[in-house]
Amino acid sequence: MILITFKPKTVPLGPASMLAHFPRGRPRLATQALVGMSNRLNETAFIRVPKIYDYIDYAPNQIGPEVVLMEKVAGEQLDVVWPTLNQNQAMNVVKEMTQLIVDLFNVRSPLICSVLAAPKTIPAPRSSRAKGKTRIDPPAQVQGPVLLMPAFEVKRDPQPALSDVASYLFAFVHHMRETHAHRQDGYISAEDAKILDTWDRLGTLIETHLGGSYLPEDRYNRRERNKFISTCREPLFPLLHRDMRMCRFVVETKPRTDDVVLTLTGWEHAHYAPVWSATRLPAWLDTGILNPLVSPDMQTYFGRQMLVLMTDQNSPIRRPSNIGDFLMCLDHCFAERTLETMLSVPSSQRDWVETMLVWMRDNWVQLKPNSYWPLRVGNEYSGRGLGQIV
Numbered sequence: 263m264i265l266i267t268f269k270p271k272t273v274p275l276g277p278a279s280m281l282a283h284f285p286r287g288r289p290r291l292a293t294q295a296l297v298g299m300s301n302r303l304n305e306t307a308f309i310r311v312p313k314i315y316d317y318i319d320y321a322p323n324q325i326g327p328e329v330v331l332m333e334k335v336a337g338e339q340l341d342v343v344w345p346t347l348n349q350n351q352a353m354n355v356v357k358e359m360t361q362l363i364v365d366l367f368n369v370r371s372p373l374i375c376s377v378l379a380a381p382k383t384i385p386a387p388r389s390s391r392a393k394g395k396t397r398i399d400p401p402a403q404v405q406g407p408v409l410l411m412p413a414f415e416v417k418r419d420p421q422p423a424l425s426d427v428a429s430y431l432f433a434f435v436h437h438m439r440e441t442h443a444h445r446q447d448g449y450i451s452a453e454d455a456k457i458l459d460t461w462d463r464l465g466t467l468i469e470t471h472l473g474g475s476y477l478p479e480d481r482y483n484r485r486e487r488n489k490f491i492s493t494c495r496e497p498l499f500p501l502l503h504r505d506m507r508m509c510r511f512v513v514e515t516k517p518r519t520d521d522v523v524l525t526l527t528g529w530e531h532a533h534y535a536p537v538w539s540a541t542r543l544p545a546w547l548d549t550g551i552l553n554p555l556v557s558p559d560m561q562t563y564f565g566r567q568m569l570v571l572m573t574d575q576n577s578p579i580r581r582p583s584n585i586g587d588f589l590m591c592l593d594h595c596f597a598e599r600t601l602e603t604m605l606s607v608p609s610s611q612r613d614w615v616e617t618m619l620v621w622m623r624d625n626w627v628q629l630k631p632n633s634y635w636p637l638r639v640g641n642e643y644s645g646r647g648l649g650q651i652v
Contacts, residue, residue: 296530297379337514375423538595
């Protein structure tokens, strides 16, 4: 982002100081997702989002890059201000972040999609078919809305929003087929064949990973399991922001108090998602990701404090009636979130996907010993001698 300051009374669109933000992702759609999601959330009184004053989409355009002029929110990025916070301020940041996650879980849509703003500039002919206001948005591993990768720019229209979990997950399989099987010259290389085989095999797991399949049978009766499965697959999808790194949060500290005001940016990375996919803690609390500002012990501590804030009857945050659904999905839907990630990564990660399939098999056998695991996994498929064929 770049801070732009104009002379007073010369800017009709907004204040004298604004941020120029250059969205990263597929041309036009990343910009429209940022604007569309920001406008959608500005309709809610309880989620703080930087205001959008103007934007230019469709790169290339007369100024070169796409750009969004947006509000400069008071405060500093969390990764910058974190070392200066005292313990009470740090806990208040965690409290505000917990409230934000809970609030996002209750912003719902009947479609799995991003909300796109209307186009403002004339598109190039190649992109002129990409119309409509809703599109699926991806996990963080891919740039731009899911299925809107380069192969689709010339071969078919972008994938529209979807209304059920199975179609959403199968869309990733279809994307790989479109990218690696439907070449103009009709040639499929040996590497393409391996990629297609991996994603087709992943597709066989989708029907058993739509949500709620891993609830321990020894802890929950049939009625409780059926209720949980229904919750995981309900057709009203929560809002998920997939890039909650520290740099995405802006923190304003209040003088002479420990109070803070928290604002989340980067809304081009937000979309409506399956219920179990939307139940995540911020990425900066993931102990599997090295964070030079927060030790693994402190990541664990703050993550537990978030859970305490969600479960405590006397919690200072607003706790909706469905907070139990969030906690259940967080605990018992890790395998579904893992499969979603495996489906969505680029084809260059095929060996990693095959390695994770071994983990998926072992996890299945441990938690569902009376159920049949439907496919073979191991070094025959990974090409790197990872594990044994079973």
